[in-house]
Amino acid sequence: xxxxxxxxxxxDGIGPFITAEAKRVLAFLLSEDIKKGRIIFKEIDGLTIENxxxxxxxxxxxxxxxxxxxxxxxxxxxTTPREGDQWPNIxxxxxxxxxxxxxxxxxxxxxxxxKGIDWTFYRENTEGAYAIGSKGIHVNEDLAIDFTVxxxxxxxxxxxxxxxxxxxxxxxxxxxxxxxxxxxxxDGKFLDAAKAIAKNYPTVEMxxxxxxxxxxxxxxxxxxxxxxxxxxxxxxxxxxxxxxAEFQGGVGTAGSANIGKQYAMxxxxxxxxxxxxxxxxxxxxxxxxxxxxAGMLLGHIGYQExxxxxxxxxxxxxxxxxxxxxxGRDTGATGAEYADYVMETLSHxxxxxxx
Amino acid sequence: xxxxxxxxxxxDGIGPFITAEAKRVLAFLLSEDIKKGRIIFKEIDGLTIENxxxxxxxxxxxxxxxxxxxxxxxxxxxTTPREGDQWPNIxxxxxxxxxxxxxxxxxxxxxxxxKGIDWTFYRENTEGAYAIGSKGIHVNEDLAIDFTVxxxxxxxxxxxxxxxxxxxxxxxxxxxxxxxxxxxxxDGKFLDAAKAIAKNYPTVEMxxxxxxxxxxxxxxxxxxxxxxxxxxxxxxxxxxxxxxAEFQGGVGTAGSANIGKQYAMxxxxxxxxxxxxxxxxxxxxxxxxxxxxAGMLLGHIGYQExxxxxxxxxxxxxxxxxxxxxxGRDTGATGAEYADYVMETLSHxxxxxxx
Ligand SMILES: CC(C)[C@H](C(=O)O)[C@@H](O)C(=O)O
Ligand SMILES: CC(C)[C@H](C(=O)O)[C@@H](O)C(=O)O
Numbered sequence: 125x126x127x128x129x130x131x132x133x134x135x136d137g138i139g140p141f142i143t144a145e146a147k148r149v150l151a152f153l154l155s156e157d158i159k160k161g162r163i164i165f166k167e168i169d170g171l172t173i174e175n176x177x178x179x180x181x182x183x184x185x186x187x188x189x190x191x192x193x194x195x196x197x198x199x200x201x202x203t204t205p206r207e208g209d210q211w212p213n214i215x216x217x218x219x220x221x222x223x224x225x226x227x228x229x230x231x232x233x234x235x236x237x238x239k240g241i242d243w244t245f246y247r248e249n250t251e252g253a254y255a256i257g258s259k260g261i262h263v264n265e266d267l268a269i270d271f272t273v274x275x276x277x278x279x280x281x282x283x284x285x286x287x288x289x290x291x292x293x294x295x296x297x298x299x300x301x302x303x304x305x306x307x308x309x310x311d312g313k314f315l316d317a318a319k320a321i322a323k324n325y326p327t328v329e330m331x332x333x334x335x336x337x338x339x340x341x342x343x344x345x346x347x348x349x350x351x352x353x354x355x356x357x358x359x360x361x362x363x364x365x366x367x368x369a370e371f372q373g374g375v376g377t378a379g380s381a382n383i384g385k386q387y388a389m390x391x392x393x394x395x396x397x398x399x400x401x402x403x404x405x406x407x408x409x410x411x412x413x414x415x416x417x418a419g420m421l422l423g424h425i426g427y428q429e430x431x432x433x434x435x436x437x438x439x440x441x442x443x444x445x446x447x448x449x450x451x452g453r454d455t456g457a458t459g460a461e462y463a464d465y466v467m468e469t470l471s472h473x474x475x476x477x478x479x
Numbered sequence: 480x481x482x483x484x485x486x487x488x489x490x491d492g493i494g495p496f497i498t499a500e501a502k503r504v505l506a507f508l509l510s511e512d513i514k515k516g517r518i519i520f521k522e523i524d525g526l527t528i529e530n531x532x533x534x535x536x537x538x539x540x541x542x543x544x545x546x547x548x549x550x551x552x553x554x555x556x557x558t559t560p561r562e563g564d565q566w567p568n569i570x571x572x573x574x575x576x577x578x579x580x581x582x583x584x585x586x587x588x589x590x591x592x593x594k595g596i597d598w599t600f601y602r603e604n605t606e607g608a609y610a611i612g613s614k615g616i617h618v619n620e621d622l623a624i625d626f627t628v629x630x631x632x633x634x635x636x637x638x639x640x641x642x643x644x645x646x647x648x649x650x651x652x653x654x655x656x657x658x659x660x661x662x663x664x665x666d667g668k669f670l671d672a673a674k675a676i677a678k679n680y681p682t683v684e685m686x687x688x689x690x691x692x693x694x695x696x697x698x699x700x701x702x703x704x705x706x707x708x709x710x711x712x713x714x715x716x717x718x719x720x721x722x723x724a725e726f727q728g729g730v731g732t733a734g735s736a737n738i739g740k741q742y743a744m745x746x747x748x749x750x751x752x753x754x755x756x757x758x759x760x761x762x763x764x765x766x767x768x769x770x771x772x773a774g775m776l777l778g779h780i781g782y783q784e785x786x787x788x789x790x791x792x793x794x795x796x797x798x799x800x801x802x803x804x805x806x807g808r809d810t811g812a813t814g815a816e817y818a819d820y821v822m823e824t825l826s827h828x829x830x831x832x833x834x
Contacts, residue, residue: 269664
């Protein structure tokens, strides 16, 4: 593509703080192509909970139009209102964006080399228990019903994406995680789809586990390194990736790629932490997770080498981060200082050998 | 009650092996009251996958009648057939029994004193994502739908059970785990029910977390001891208790109590391991989990002191068990030898001080 438009969505709470730092790192790495006009940043400001409450929609119409004018999106966390909160009952902006832009693959890597952990999760991102959003039914005062929806196409495309990656990366193993022994109709469909698709990938081994025992297996230090690529329906992906990120240092350290045929969105895995901002500590919010997201964005738009460099720099800074946590992060670096440190590390002449 | 009938259900695979050992331990502890005719064991043999397949029901009618003639049930694991297996598509016997006997509270304690872990999970056991069993809808070849059902009464009774326990035990804290930011209708109802009930327990603190981040929090060694009593909808309870049990040594070490107004059933948390039996290693199956279940049964029918003694003996034997695992369990003790060891430990004159 001649021109790539990167939409930058601040979101709520600490979102604008950390997104600004991630953008700074991207601008640093892409400075040449920005000068050439090949990369264009577009700030999209309106995705705030106040605006969403005012129009009663998870994504205001004008924001959606702006999002659709971009090629890729870097997105800060958004706050999900809840019944009983001060906000009306609106769907999560996150969930709505994944569906509206048809971002069917939520890809989340978790890597802890010293523990032998190198996992990549392919989470189905548009259906399952998330399909109908907040449109469940209060049949009467006593009875509430929600729906889980699984389609053949929706299952096939995410499962294929996982097998393609397993094949290309040489990891050659895909683990399918469902609860098909109980949620037989929808999860059974997902598992059957995986078994059928696996036949087209003779070099890729497939196994399957139930989500309950899978959460235990990730804890098992002796056996968890057997897992490589995992593919899961939406809700199990949500659950298992948070647990997995904890072994890497917490959800604050994991990036998340939301990829569709036409659009792609990259984000932090953690929430908007409104309390931090209310207490005036927004500038101390850790931008590590969204910078990881920015790294995945770089790879997606064709800058794989720069993505790898950023990954390396973040791994090095991660060691420094752990020190910050031990000494009490709040008295430590601001997000801007952390981003500076990442850029310094990126500029280090020995970056390639130092790791 | 003058007479207590304990139904003993072997189940499938390793079930009959381990259940026999748990029964032996119970008979040892209750020998006096068995002689007096106060405790009666009733063997219930028909809950096998072959019988279930033959009649096309998760629980054959005659077995259900036998179950209902007991006061409490000790149950070995059962195999759940799956589409594509050699068996027809029948619901899990486990799930069916919980519903047919209205065993609404699935209580699972996980305790690892040296790690500061002392958790008790109250899992809703009859509704949620398990409510309609395998009766989801294949709308057409492309579209499958499952249902999640939450009722006011179903939520209230499990939440009250958790708060009652938190109050009585002096733990004074209940953590509610849902995904109410996305599964707003049913999980929102569950969370609202908890908030309303909490008002009646002024000495019990309540907090709530989403299931995704909760799986990460259990991993966090510094902060997980803050959790005491957790109450969760069915599916999240299924998932989180398997993860939690792993910190104690795996699902093989956790017992599970299924408690209703009229009946109660106690079981192992793990599966039926048909492969072990096929390979002729059934007698090596570890009866630890079902013996923990038997301990919970003892407490339930009024033998709290004996339940505590068994708990202690199992904790001591657990240390021995860990050694077995390290040296390769399969070449280690049989289930019968393990049960013997538990009974020896129970008979030790210093049991009360030794711990
Ligand atoms: C914020 C929430 C709606 C979201 C989800 O449930 O998908 C988050 O937990 C995630 O994993 O990105
Ligand atoms: C065997 C299966 C149906 C069961 C469940 O999902 O409840 C098991 O995982 C459990 O936790 O007791």
